[in-house]
Amino acid sequence: MARKTVGYVHMEWTCPNCGSRNPGTETICGNCATPQPDDVQFEQVAQEKIITDEKLIERAKAGPDIHCPFCGTRNPANATQCSSCFGDLSEAEARQSGQTVGAHSTKAVPDVQCSHCGTMNIGTATHCINCQSTLPKKKPAQPAKSIPRALPARPQRKISPLLLIVLFIAIAACAVFFFLSMKTEETIGRVSNVSWERTVSIEGLVPVERETWEDEIPVDGLVGGCQEEVRYTSNFPEPNSQEVCGTPYTVDTGSGVGEVVQDCEYLVYDDYCSFTIDEWRVVDQVSTSGNNFAPEWPTPNLGLEQREGDYEEMYTVVIDTDG
Structure with a gap:
C-alpha cells in the first residue's frame, strides 16, 4: 500500500534522570538539564494537533536527529558541529526512526490531577500549574484477565457387557459379508x-449474451449496457480511481516530531459491459x-x-x- 502523509505532530520524551516530561523538540531536560540519551524513545502526546510551523516540518523531513559521539547531546540531522561541546559530528549516529508509536488521536482528553498537590490540570499539560511537578501520563486501561476455573475430573466410565456383545455381533457380520462378497461362481448365459x-448433434450460430470488460469485448460483439465497477487495486493514483485509506497513525521521525500517515490504496474503475455475440450451440x-x-x-x-x-x-x- 502507498503511504500518505496527513501532517506532523509534536511528540515528547521522559527524562530517565528525573522523570520529567519534555517536548520532543527539546534536546535537554528542562528540569535537570540532562541530555536525552539515544535509547530514550519519543512518545505520543496526550492530544495530537497538526503542526503548521514550517521550520519544524522541515526538521522532521530532514531525517532523524544525531547524537554527538563525544557528549551524547542530540543535534539536528543536518548539523555538523555539536551545539553543546562543539565537537565534530561526522561520526555521529542517527536516532532510530520509522517505528509506529500509535494511532493518531485528536480527541479531547480529560483533566489530570497532580499527584503531589492535588491540583487539577488540563489533560494536555505535562507539569502542574501549581507546584510544577511532572504530571502522570494516563495509559489506556488494560482488560482484566479472567482466570479459568479448573475443570472437574471426568468420572471413569465402565463398558457395559451389552455394548461388548453388540460390538462383537457387528464385527462378525462384517466378516461374513466380506467372505461372501469375495466368493465367485461360474455362470453360463447367452x-x-x-x-x-x-x-x-447439429450446431448453429445463435446470439448469446455475455459480460466482460469493455476493452475485452470481441470485435464482432454487439455492446449493450455498461456500468463502472472496480477492476483492480493499485498502490498509486491512476485515472478514474478512488482513494481508500486506513486509520491514521503516528510514526517516529527521530526528530521529536511525529509524522501522521495513512496506508492507502486506489480502487481503479472501468466499464463492465454486456454484449451479444453469435456462438455455436446445439440446435x-x-x-x-x-x-x-x-x-x-x-x-x-x-x-x-x-x-x-x-x-x-x-x-x-x-x-x-x-x-
Missing part, C-alpha cells in the same frame, strides 16, 4: 438381444438405432450456418442365464 443408438440432433451388429452413424442434413457437433453412441446387450 445373448438374447442387442441394441444400439448413435446420435450426431438439433439426428439419431439412428438398430438391433443388429452393424451400427452406423446418421447423416445429418445441414442447413445454412450449421455444422456437425458431438458424436454420441450407446450400446445395450441383454444376457439370459440358466439360473
Whole structure:
C-alpha cells in the first residue's frame, strides 16, 4: 500500500534522570538539564494537533536527529558541529526512526490531577500549574484477565457387557459379508438381444449474451449496457480511481516530531459491459438405432450456418442365464 502523509505532530520524551516530561523538540531536560540519551524513545502526546510551523516540518523531513559521539547531546540531522561541546559530528549516529508509536488521536482528553498537590490540570499539560511537578501520563486501561476455573475430573466410565456383545455381533457380520462378497461362481448365459443408438448433434450460430470488460469485448460483439465497477487495486493514483485509506497513525521521525500517515490504496474503475455475440450451440440432433451388429452413424442434413457437433453412441446387450 502507498503511504500518505496527513501532517506532523509534536511528540515528547521522559527524562530517565528525573522523570520529567519534555517536548520532543527539546534536546535537554528542562528540569535537570540532562541530555536525552539515544535509547530514550519519543512518545505520543496526550492530544495530537497538526503542526503548521514550517521550520519544524522541515526538521522532521530532514531525517532523524544525531547524537554527538563525544557528549551524547542530540543535534539536528543536518548539523555538523555539536551545539553543546562543539565537537565534530561526522561520526555521529542517527536516532532510530520509522517505528509506529500509535494511532493518531485528536480527541479531547480529560483533566489530570497532580499527584503531589492535588491540583487539577488540563489533560494536555505535562507539569502542574501549581507546584510544577511532572504530571502522570494516563495509559489506556488494560482488560482484566479472567482466570479459568479448573475443570472437574471426568468420572471413569465402565463398558457395559451389552455394548461388548453388540460390538462383537457387528464385527462378525462384517466378516461374513466380506467372505461372501469375495466368493465367485461360474455362470453360463447367452445373448438374447442387442441394441444400439448413435446420435450426431447439429450446431448453429445463435446470439448469446455475455459480460466482460469493455476493452475485452470481441470485435464482432454487439455492446449493450455498461456500468463502472472496480477492476483492480493499485498502490498509486491512476485515472478514474478512488482513494481508500486506513486509520491514521503516528510514526517516529527521530526528530521529536511525529509524522501522521495513512496506508492507502486506489480502487481503479472501468466499464463492465454486456454484449451479444453469435456462438455455436446445439440446435438439433439426428439419431439412428438398430438391433443388429452393424451400427452406423446418421447423416445429418445441414442447413445454412450449421455444422456437425458431438458424436454420441450407446450400446445395450441383454444376457439370459440358466439360473
